[in-house]
Amino acid sequence: MRIIIVGAGLGGLCAAFGFARKGHHVRVLEQRPDLSPAGGALNIRPGASKILHSWGLGPDLRRVSADTPANVFRNLATGEVATRAIATEISEYPDWGTSRSVLIEIFYQKAKDAGAVITFNAPVTNVEDDAHAAYVTLSSSSGERLEADLVLAADGIRSLIRDQILRETGQPIDPIITDVTLYGVSLTKEEMENHPGLAPLMDQSYLNIYMSDGGLVHVTSRYNTTSGSYAALFGVKGSTDQRGLWDEKGDIGYVREMFKGACPEIRTALDHAMQPSAAQGFSLIVEDIGVLEHLISQASDPSANVKTITSFWQDIRKARCPFLKWAQGTDAIAEAEKYLKGSRSRL
Known part of the structure; x- marks a missing residue:
């Protein structure tokens, strides 16, 4: 799939590596001139560390993390x-404590090594889609318009494109x-x-x-x-x-x-x-990405089934957030597999 990720923060770079490692064509667009990693501690809960281990990141994370006994x-x-x-x-799987800035550097390098293209000074002004694809417009002098099968908004709490994606839901969209x-x-x-x-x-x-x-x-x-x-x-x-x-x-x-x-x-x-x-839930982000990648991998033609995939993704993940099951080491991928087995619609 052609995947565009808006934002090269921790979530965006984690997603970039998660998808690039599976052979998807990934491009990350970041409005800042560089990574500008912010410090701050965070935890990687067992549900997330299991997914990161499956991505082969166990040794890298263990070098910069401490267990939480x-x-x-x-x-x-x-x-x-x-x-x-x-x-x-x-x-x-471990319950780790580590640093946000260190993780950003790890995911940045891993995403590039896996083939993701990361572009800085690339602010996005508009996103839209039709029956065939999704489109991203850059605020450069040329107004370059990029096409993708899937666009992920990872531009943070001050997201400029959240409204463009969710405006038709009729629900409050401010954080x-x-x-x-x-x-x-x-x-x-x-x-x-x-x-x-x-x-x-x-x-x-x-x-x-x-x-x-x-x-x-x-x-x-x-x-x-x-x-x-x-x-x-x-x-x-x-x-x-x-x-x-x-x-x-x-x-x-x-x-x-x-x-x-x-x-x-x-x-x-x-x-x-x-x-x-703002101590965002990084573990939930990892689970979100892991489940989305799993759903895509189960589809014979994911590019033609984006709406079905994202609908399943929402059903699986939206119910999870209020209960904070991530703190109890829930297996997010197992939840996704259980959902697919019980769904009448097949990917």
């Missing part, structure tokens, strides 16, 4: 442990923004060693959650022993909007004020730069 809940004011939640053996803003901090091993006050954080290879009494603020943090780096997300509950979730620098003074009652090591971590972040 337990979650440790701490008192934000004192840093003392309140309780530990030991992970149960719900899956043979639903929570009342918690997350500010990310990333530190290298060397930076931490230069601040004695951060030493307690280097002993925290588990996922640590610091909770305040009133629930107004919290911190999720861990030290990645594999990569020798520390990452934390400082959550502040309060009104927010959709403007400024990704690129603007965080108001460090505001965050320090909100966490002035925190234990010393957490306050010391706030001596470093940060940026607002």
Whole structure:
């Protein structure tokens, strides 16, 4: 199939590799001049790590990820442990913690090696389709128009083409923004060693959650022993909007004020730069891509069955998101196979 992906972020590059490795003709269009990878920690849940293992990425990810054998809940004011939640053996595949920026670099290189064409400085102004194909128009002086069998929108929370794809559904299409803003901090091993006050954080290879009494603020943090780096997300509950979730620098003074009652090591971590972040569900994205690729692989002529494939895809995946089954290691591909067996329409 000819597949165009709009956006070279983590989701777009993951999709590019997932499809290119199966021999599809993949082109990624990114409006930025380069990757511009943002930092920030994220988890790869077992359901997603199973799919990534099947793509042959296990060794690459293990080099930059740390296992999550337990979650440790701490008192934000004192840093003392309140309780530990030991992970149960719900899956043979790992529950990993790693870095967004590192993953972007891995998927970028893997996608290129698999044959995907990634074009920067290529903003998309319009997408449309007819009975024969889908079309993408670039905002260059020539107004180049590209044709594909399938167009995937992976241009993020500020998507310019979401409305063009979903406008006929009659449903609200703006992202639903929570009342918690997350500010990310990333530190290298060397930076931490230069601040004695951060030493307690280097002993925290588990996922640590610091909770305040009133629930107004919290911190999720861990030290990645594999990569020798520390990452934390400082959550502040309060009104927010959709403007400024990704690129603007965080108001460090505001965050320090909100966490002035925190234990010393957490306050010391706030001596470093940060940026607002939205902790998107990367594991759900991997499952989405894995299921779509599986459905395409089951069709004898996928280019002629795009509407059926995407309809099945929506039926399978839309019901999954509200229940967050990904946290329990659900097998997304097995769910897709079960759906196909129970469907009257065959691909």
